Amino acid sequence: MGKKLLLKNDHIPYIHKLSVYREHGGYSVLEKTLKTMTPDAVVEEVKKSGLRGRGGAGFPTGLKWSFLAKPEGVARYLVCNADESEPGTFKDRYLMERHPHLLIEGMIAASFALGANTSYIYIRGEYFYVARILEQAVAEAYEAGILGQNILGTGYNLDLHVQIGAGAYICGEETALLESLEGKRGNPRIKPPFPAIEGLYGCPTVVNNVETIMAVVPILELSGDEYAKIGLGKSAGTKLISASGHINNPGVYEIEMGITVEDFIYSQEYCGGIKGGRKLKAVVAGGSSVPILPADLILKTANGEPRLMTYESLGEGGFISGTMMGSGGFIVMDEDTSIVKNLYTFARFYHHESCGQCSPCREGTGWMEKIIGKILDGHGTLQDIDLLWDIQSKIEGKTICPLGEAAAWPVAAAIRHFRSEFEEYVTKPDSIKDIKHYYRLQN
Amino acid sequence: MTTEQIVFKTEILALAHKLMKRYPEGKHKSALIPILHLAQAEFGGWLSPPTMDYVASVLNIAPIEVYETASFYSMFNLKPVGKCLIEVCRTSSCWLCGAEDIIEHIEKTLHISVGETTSDGMFTLKAVECLGSCGTAPMMQVGADYHENLTIEKVDTLLKDFKSENKQSRYC
Ligand SMILES: Cc1cc2nc3c(=O)[nH]c(=O)nc-3n(C[C@H](O)[C@H](O)[C@H](O)COP(=O)(O)O)c2cc1C
Ligand code: SF4
Ligand code: FES
Numbered sequence: 001m002g003k004k005l006l007l008k009n010d011h012i013p014y015i016h017k018l019s020v021y022r023e024h025g026g027y028s029v030l031e032k033t034l035k036t037m038t039p040d041a042v043v044e045e046v047k048k049s050g051l052r053g054r055g056g057a058g059f060p061t062g063l064k065w066s067f068l069a070k071p072e073g074v075a076r077y078l079v080c081n082a083d084e085s086e087p088g089t090f091k092d093r094y095l096m097e098r099h100p101h102l103l104i105e106g107m108i109a110a111s112f113a114l115g116a117n118t119s120y121i122y123i124r125g126e127y128f129y130v131a132r133i134l135e136q137a138v139a140e141a142y143e144a145g146i147l148g149q150n151i152l153g154t155g156y157n158l159d160l161h162v163q164i165g166a167g168a169y170i171c172g173e174e175t176a177l178l179e180s181l182e183g184k185r186g187n188p189r190i191k192p193p194f195p196a197i198e199g200l201y202g203c204p205t206v207v208n209n210v211e212t213i214m215a216v217v218p219i220l221e222l223s224g225d226e227y228a229k230i231g232l233g234k235s236a237g238t239k240l241i242s243a244s245g246h247i248n249n250p251g252v253y254e255i256e257m258g259i260t261v262e263d264f265i266y267s268q269e270y271c272g273g274i275k276g277g278r279k280l281k282a283v284v285a286g287g288s289s290v291p292i293l294p295a296d297l298i299l300k301t302a303n304g305e306p307r308l309m310t311y312e313s314l315g316e317g318g319f320i321s322g323t324m325m326g327s328g329g330f331i332v333m334d335e336d337t338s339i340v341k342n343l344y345t346f347a348r349f350y351h352h353e354s355c356g357q358c359s360p361c362r363e364g365t366g367w368m369e370k371i372i373g374k375i376l377d378g379h380g381t382l383q384d385i386d387l388l389w390d391i392q393s394k395i396e397g398k399t400i401c402p403l404g405e406a407a408a409w410p411v412a413a414a415i416r417h418f419r420s421e422f423e424e425y426v427t428k429p430d431s432i433k434d435i436k437h438y439y440r441l442q443n
Numbered sequence: 444m445t446t447e448q449i450v451f452k453t454e455i456l457a458l459a460h461k462l463m464k465r466y467p468e469g470k471h472k473s474a475l476i477p478i479l480h481l482a483q484a485e486f487g488g489w490l491s492p493p494t495m496d497y498v499a500s501v502l503n504i505a506p507i508e509v510y511e512t513a514s515f516y517s518m519f520n521l522k523p524v525g526k527c528l529i530e531v532c533r534t535s536s537c538w539l540c541g542a543e544d545i546i547e548h549i550e551k552t553l554h555i556s557v558g559e560t561t562s563d564g565m566f567t568l569k570a571v572e573c574l575g576s577c578g579t580a581p582m583m584q585v586g587a588d589y590h591e592n593l594t595i596e597k598v599d600t601l602l603k604d605f606k607s608e609n610k611q612s613r614y615c
Contacts, residue, residue, distance in 0.1 A: 075467070087534045087573035118467075125480070125518045126574050128587040161465045166476050166516035169572070183475035183508075185515035201470055244536040244577035251578050288535060288573075329577070331536055345535045349572045355515075 002269070003230055005218040005238050006211070007254040010098060016133060018140040021101040027146060029221045030105045034112060034154040037220075042113035046216060048224025050236035055081055055172075055209030056287065056327045058311050067196040068114055069204040077205040078116045079181065080107060080213055082123040083165060083172035086287035087349060088329025091240035092210040094252040096123070096130050099214070100137035104160065106213040108151065109220060111158050114206055118159045121210075122177050125166040134162045169353035173401045174207040176355065187355050188401035211240050232258030235310035239325070241270075245332035248272035261285075261307045261314075262299050265332065279335040282417075285314055286326020288346050289406035291413030292339070293323050319413070339418040340425055343410060344372045350407035361404035364395045368411055375422060378429030385422045389415055449497045455481055459501055472504055475512055479519060488528060488611075489520035517571070525560045525567035527605045527612045530584045533570040536577035545581050545593050546570055552602060565606060586612025 004010070014020045021027070033042060047062030068076060080103070084092040096103055103121070111119045123131050138160055141147040149157050163181055165171050171180045175189035178200050199205020215237060219227045228236045235257035244250045247265070249272035255264065264270045265280065274280050280295040301307050302321040307314065311325045333342065351365040371388050374380050392408040399405070415422060425432055451459060459478050463471040478498055479490060486494045490513050499506040513519045520528075529549065533542050546568075550556055553566050560567040576582040579591035583598075590601060604610065 084575050085573065088536055088577050089573075090575040090577055093575045124575070125476075125516070126584060129589070159465075163465075163473075164477055164480060166480065167518035168516050180476065181473060182470070183472035183512060185512055201467060242578060244580060245539045250580075284535070331539070331577070333539060337539065342535055342538070345533065345538050349534055352572055 002254070002256040002259065003238060004254050005230070006095060006099065006102065006214050006240065016098060016100050016137065018101060018137065018144060026101055027105055027152075029217050030109055030146075031152050031154075033109050033220050034152060034156055039113045039115055042109065042220065045219055045224035046113070049215075049219040049227040050224075050231075050234060051212065051215055051219060051227070052234075052236070052311065053209055054211035054215070054239065054328070056086065056289070058325060061208065061212055064196070064208075065110075065114060065206060067194070068206055069197045070115065071204070075118065075201075075203045076114055076116045077200045077203060078107065078111045078114050078119040079174075079177065079200060079205060079207045080119070080121040080210055081172060081174065081177060081207050082121050082127070082210050083169075083177060084127075084210070084327075085124055085169040085172050085353075086289065086327045086329055087346065088242060088244055088284060088331040089287050089327040090242045090244075091252050091328060093127055093130055094242075095210055095214060095240065096127075097133055100134050101141070102214050102217060103134070103210060104137055104141050104147070106216045107160055108147070108158055109216050110206075110208065110213055111160075112156055113216075116206075117157050118161075120161050120163050120181060120200075122163045122165060122171070122181055124171070125164050128164070131162055131164050138162060168355075169349075170355045170401075170403060173403065176401070177207060178205065185355075187357055188403075190400055231256055232308065232310050233312065235312060235325075239309070239328055241309070241328045241330050243271050243330045243332065246275045246278070246334040246337070247332045248275055255309055257308075257310045259309050261309060264309055264330075265299075271330075271332065274332065274334050276334075280332065281335045281337050282333045282339060284323075284329070284331040284333075284410075286324045287329035288331075288349065289409055290324040290326040291319055291322070291409055292342075292417065293321075293413070294417050297321055297417070298323070319409070320416075323413075339414055339421050340372065340376055343414045344369070344376055346410045347372050347407070350403065354403060354407070358399040358404065360395045360398045361407065364391050364404070365407045367391050368407065372411075375425050378425065378432050380422075380426045382423065382426055385415065385419070385426065449486060449491075449493050451481070451485060451497075451501070455485060456501070463502070472502060472508070475502060475504075475509065476516070478502065479509070479513055483519060484613075487523065488526070489523050523560075525565050527565060527610065528567050528569070528586055530569045530571040530574075532572065532574045532576065532580070532582055532584075534573040534577075536573070537580040537582060540580035542581040544595070545583065545598060548595055548598060549602070552599070565609075566602070588613065 009015045051061045052058040168186045170176045171186040176186040180186040195205040231237045266273045283298040301316045316322045347369040351369040354365045356362045392411040395404040395408040462474040466473040495509045499509045557570045581593045582591040
C-alpha cells in the first residue's frame with residue numbers, strides 16, 4: 001500500500017462531519033500552527049516541503065506564496081480553485097465531497113500564512129451538491145469557533161465563503177476565475193500584473209488548487225523536511241490521480257509519486273488493468289490538455305527506462321516522446337479506440353470553451369474542430385492533416401492565456417504519434433465504416 | 444409571465460441580501476452569479492429579460508451588466524427549457540464508455556434531437572462537456588443532480604419517474 005496523506009481517513013464513515021473529523025485529529029494541526037508558528041514560518045515549511053501546485057502547472061507553492069505583495073493597509077486574498085473542468089479530472093470533487101474539513105483546515109492555515117482575512121472557494125457550478133457539503137462544513141466550523149473572529153482563541157480572524165460558478169472551463173484559469181468571482185464574464189486578464197500583485201478587487205491574491213491547499217495540512221503535521229522525503233526527488237509528496245476510460249477500476253487514487261506507470265495501470269491496487277483483457281493503445285496522462293502517448297511510450301521512455309508517475313519522468317522526452325503530469329486526469333484507451341474520434345471530442349471541447357478574446361484561439365479551435373470532423377466523416381484529404389498541423393503550430397505563444405496551447409497540444413501529439421491513423425481515415429474512407437467510431441455501452 | 448410576478452419570495456430575497464454581504468464594501472456585484480442561479484431556479488429554469496432586469500434591480504447594477512455575465516455561462520439558459528433538463532456528457536471518458544448510446548437512446552425515446560425540447564414541454568436534451576464524473580462514465584446531469592454509471596435501464600427509469608410525476612428537475 002502506498003502512502004496516504006490526504007486520503008488517510010477515507011475509510012472512516014462520516015468523516016465529512018466536524019465531530020468525526022475532530023475525533024480523528026482534525027484541526028489539531030491548525031491549532032498548533034496558529035498557536036506556535038508565525039505566518040512566515042508556515043511559508044518556510046511549505047517551501048521546504050517541495051510542494052508543487054496540483055492544479056496543472058506544477059509551480060512550487062511556497063515560492064508562489066513568497067511573491068505575494070504586502071502593501072500596508074491593503075487586504076490580501078486566498079482563493080481556492082475548485083473549478084475542476086479539465087476533461088478526465090475529478091479528484092477535487094472526490095476530495096471536497098468526502099473531506100471538506102481538510103480543505104477548510106488547509107484554507108485557514110494557508111490564509112494565515114498569507115495574511116488573508118477573507119478567503120473564497122470558487123467551485124464549478126455543476127458541483128451544486130458538493131458546494132452544499134462545503135457550505136455545511138463551513139457553517140459547522142463557524143459554529144465551533146474555527147472560522148470567524150478569534151479562531152480557536154488565537155486572535156486570528158478569517159471569513160471563508162463558498163462561491164459557485166456557472167459552467168465555463170475557462171474560469172479555471174486563475175485570472176478568469178477572479179473576473180468571474182467579481183461577477184463578470186470569465187475573460188482571462190492580460191498578465192502582468194500577476195494576481196500576486198493585483199488579483200481579486202485589485203488586491204494581492206493567491207489562487208491555489210484544492211489538492212494543493214489540502215496538502216498544507218500534512219506538511220505542517222510532518223514538517224516540510226519530512227514531507228519532502230515522500231515521493232521522488234522534485235516530485236515531492238503524494239498526488240491524487242483521477243483514472244478513467246477502459247480500465248477495470250476507474251476512480252480516484254492517491255499515489256506516492258515515483259511508482260511506475262505500468263504498476264499504476266495494471267496493479268489491482270490501482271486501475272486493475274485494461275477492461276476485457278484487451279490491449280492498451282494510448283493514455284492521456286494529465287487531463288485533456290497534455291500530449292497523448294501510445295502504449296510503448298507511456299510505459300517506457302524513449303530511452304527504454306520505465307516511465308514513472310512523477311513530473312520529471314512523465315515529461316521525459318519533451319513533447320517529442322513525453323507528456324505531462326498536468327491535473328492528474330489519467331484517461332486510458334484500449335486497442336479498439338479511434339484516436340481521431342477521441343481527439344475530436346477534445347477539439348469540440350476547446351472550441352466550446354474558448355472565451356473568444358484572442359483570434360488564434362477563437363478561430364483556431366473552431367477550424368481544428370471542423371477539420372477533424374471532416375476527416376472523421378471520411379471527407380478529409382492528406383492536405384487537411386498538414387493544415388491541422390499548421391493551425392495548431394500557430395496558436396502556441398500567441399494568446400492571452402494558456403487555453404490556446406491546451407487546445408493545440410493534443411492535436412499536435414495525436415498527429416505526431418498516430419499520423420497513420422489519420423491517413424487511413426483519408427485514404428480508405430470506406431473501411432472506416434468498419435472501424436468502431438465510438439464505444440457501445442457494454443464495452 | 445408578467446413583470447409583476449418576477450419578485451423573489453421574502454426568504455429568497457433575504458438570502459440574496461445575505462450573499463451580497465460576503466464581499467467587501469461596494470463589491471456586491473460578486474454575488475451576481477449566485478443570485479442568477481437563485482433566479483433561474485425560482486423563475487422557471489431560465490433567465491428571461493424581465494428576470495435579468497429584476498436581478499439587476501436587486502443588485503442595484505445596470506441590466507446590461509447582468510446580460511453580459513449571464514450570456515457567458517453555459518449553465519444560464521437564456522431561452523425556456525423543459526421542466527426536466529437533461530444534460531449528457533459527451534467528452535472523451537464518457538464517449539469511451541458509451542455516451543453516444545445514451546444520447547441516441549434518449550433521442551429515440553423522447554422523439555427529439557440534442558438541443559430540443561419535447562412538445563409537451565417536459566424534457567430538454569443537451570449534450571455537454573465533461574462534468575467531472577469521468578470515473579463513473581457515462582453520466583448525465585438532470586437539473587442539479589448527477590446520475591452516473593448510466594445504463595439504458597437506468598435512463599428509462601429516470602425518464603419514466605419524471606414523466607409520471609410531472610416532476611420539475613431541481614436547479615439548485
Ligand atoms: C484553461 C485553464 C483551465 C484551468 N483550470 C484549472 C482548474 O480547473 N483547477 C485548477 O486548480 N487550476 C486550473 N488551471 C490552472 C490555474 O490557472 C492556476 O494555475 C492554478 O489554480 C494554480 O494553483 P496551484 O498552483 O495550486 O496549482 C487552469 C488553467 C488554464 C489555463
Ligand atoms: S487563449 Fe482562448 S480562452 Fe484564453 S483568453 Fe485567449 S481566446 Fe480566451
Ligand atoms: S468526460 Fe464525462 S464527466 Fe468527464
